[in-house]
Each structure stands twice: as structure tokens, then as C-alpha cells.
Amino acid sequence: MGRPNHQGTSNLRGGAYRVLKDAYVRASLRLARPVSREIHDDVSRIVERHTNRQMRHTHAVARESYRQVEALVGLYSTLGFTLPLPPMRGYALSPDAAVEIVRLIHESRPSTILELGSGVSTLITAYALRRFGGGRVISLEHDAAWHEIATGYIVEHDLSDYAEVRYAPLEEIEIQGHPWKWYDPSALQGIDSVDMLVVDGPPRSTQPLARYPALPLVGHLLTHEAMIVLDDTVREDERSIIRIWDSESGPFRIEEFAAEKGLTVMRR
Numbered sequence: 325m326g327r328p329n330h331q332g333t334s335n336l337r338g339g340a341y342r343v344l345k346d347a348y349v350r351a352s353l354r355l356a357r358p359v360s361r362e363i364h365d366d367v368s369r370i371v372e373r374h375t376n377r378q379m380r381h382t383h384a385v386a387r388e389s390y391r392q393v394e395a396l397v398g399l400y401s402t403l404g405f406t407l408p409l410p411p412m413r414g415y416a417l418s419p420d421a422a423v424e425i426v427r428l429i430h431e432s433r434p435s436t437i438l439e440l441g442s443g444v445s446t447l448i449t450a451y452a453l454r455r456f457g458g459g460r461v462i463s464l465e466h467d468a469a470w471h472e473i474a475t476g477y478i479v480e481h482d483l484s485d486y487a488e489v490r491y492a493p494l495e496e497i498e499i500q501g502h503p504w505k506w507y508d509p510s511a512l513q514g515i516d517s518v519d520m521l522v523v524d525g526p527p528r529s530t531q532p533l534a535r536y537p538a539l540p541l542v543g544h545l546l547t548h549e550a551m552i553v554l555d556d557t558v559r560e561d562e563r564s565i566i567r568i569w570d571s572e573s574g575p576f577r578i579e580e581f582a583a584e585k586g587l588t589v590m591r592r
């Protein structure tokens with residue numbers, strides 16, 4: 325049994341390799357002889373597989389981060405924000421999805437946008453409306469604290485002419501004999517026609533298929549040309565909702581954007 329040959333581990337990097345190499349050296353010392361070729365090869369394979377997976381993940385994260393920064397730069401340069409934006413991604417809209425929403429606003433010049441689930445998206449939508457000739461976004465917010473935060477964004481950025489966040493706690497509502505939690509319908513008062521519906525709430529933690537009620541309960545307000553924009557469509561729940569809407573109220577033209585969390589636009 326010769327000395328273990330380190331070929332095959334030469335492209336390994338980082339902490340995982342060091343930890344395993346130390347373990348390997350300790351094992352050799354304990355046995356007072358080099359560990360067997362088989363053990364060495366096994367350890368090398370495990371380290372290599374782990375390290376390669378880690379490197380692929382790191383590259384994917386770096387690529388995605390670059391894409392999001394690129395989108396963010398586009399938003400800043402197009403919309404001329406008065407103040408820095410609140411943080412994006414996570415619960416909030418990602419920059420790549422925001423860019424698509426801004427493009428849609430630029431293309432279709434909606435007069436009334438109804439948004440379900442407020443936040444930085446409400447702010448960006450209001451900036452886009454201001455930039456491209458006017459209109460109004462009304463955002464329903466089920467959470468009292470977020471209602472205050474999102475209203476604060478609008479006031480701070482001086483966009484009250486373009487956006488309003490309405491507090492609409494979730495209530496039990498029936499659709500075809502089944503109970504759902506949905507925004508207090510009285511929050512829709514005064515809205516008689518919607519050109520763009522942006523569905524980014526309620527959060528999925530509130531119920532399975534949490535956003536399904538949007539179309540059954542708000543669909544009657546949509547103009548014939550209206551578009552429905554659904555965020556988070558990489559998730560299985562949202563994919564099911566698209567299928568159900570399409571079969572119950574479609575057919576729709578369905579366009580999917582390669583945003584990090586998935587963004588889908590449905591039109592008649």
C-alpha cells in the first residue's frame with residue numbers, strides 16, 4: 325500500500341476539503357500508517373462531489389445577484405427615485421420582476437392598477453405611473469403594520485397622487501360553497517374598472533392556494549383588455565392557481581417571465 329496519491333483532489337477548494345484532509349491525516353497518524361487507497365479514494369470522491377456542488381451553487385448565486393443588480397440599476401435610471409428604495413427580494417418584489425411590471429405599465433398605460441399585497445412594489449408602480457403619464461395604483465393590505473409601513477413609503481416619496489394603500493383585513497368569504505380568507509370587500513369601494521391586477525398577496529401562510537380568490541372575487545372589475553400579473557409563479561401553489569383560473573375563467577394568453585421568483589402575465 326503506497327502513499328495516497330492526491331491526484332483527483334487538485335481541483336478541490338475551501339473549507340470542506342480542509343476539514344476532510346485534517347480528518348484523513350489524523351486517521352493516518354492514529355493507524356501509524358497511511359490509510360488505505362480505498363478510503364483515500366472514497367474521501368476524495370466525497371470531497372470532490374461536495375465541492376463541485378458548492379461551486380455550482382456559488383456561481384448560480386453570483387449570476388443571480390448580478391442579474392438583480394442589473395435590473396435595479398435599470399429601475400433607478402428609468403424611474404428617477406427621490407429617495408433610495410426600501411429593500412427588495414425575499415417577501416418583497418425582486419428587481420427583475422419589477423422591471424417587467426414597469427415595462428408592462430410603459431406598454432399598456434393602465435389608468436387603474438389594483439394590487440393585492442403592498443410594499444416596495446406599490447412604490448415602484450406609483451413611480452412608473454408618474455413617469456409614464458399618470459394613473460393610480462390602489463393596493464389592498466391585510467396587515468395593519470404593513471399598511472402603515474407601505475403608506476409611509478408613499479408619503480415619504482411624495483406619491484400620494486399616484487398610490488393609495490387600503491387596509492383590508494382578511495375575512496371569511498365563500499366561493500362556490502367553500503370558505504376562503506380574503507380581503508375585506510368594502511376596501512374595493514369606488515373602484516369600478518381595473519386595467520391591471522397585480523396579485524402578490526395574501527401570503528401563502530394564510531391558506532393553501534391563498535391567491536386563488538383574486539379572480540373569482542375581483543374579476544368582475546377587470547376591463548376586457550386588463551392584464552393579470554401574478555408574482556411567485558415558480559411556486560407550485562401559484563402554478564395551480566394559473567391552471568384553475570385558466571380552466572374556470574379562461575382561456576387566457578399566458579406569458580411567463582424568467583424572473584427569479586417567477587412572474588406570469590395573463591390576458592384575454
Ligand SMILES: C[S@@+](CC[C@H](N)C(=O)[O-])C[C@H]1O[C@@H](n2cnc3c(N)ncnc32)[C@H](O)[C@@H]1O
Nearest residue numbers: 415416417441442443444445467470524525527
Ligand atoms: C408577498 S408580500 C407582498 C410584497 C409586496 N407586493 C412587495 O413587493 O413589496 C405579502 C405580504 O407580506 C407583507 N410584506 C410586504 N413587504 C414585505 C417585506 N419587505 N417583508 C416582509 N413582509 C412584507 C405585507 O403584509 C404583504 O401584503
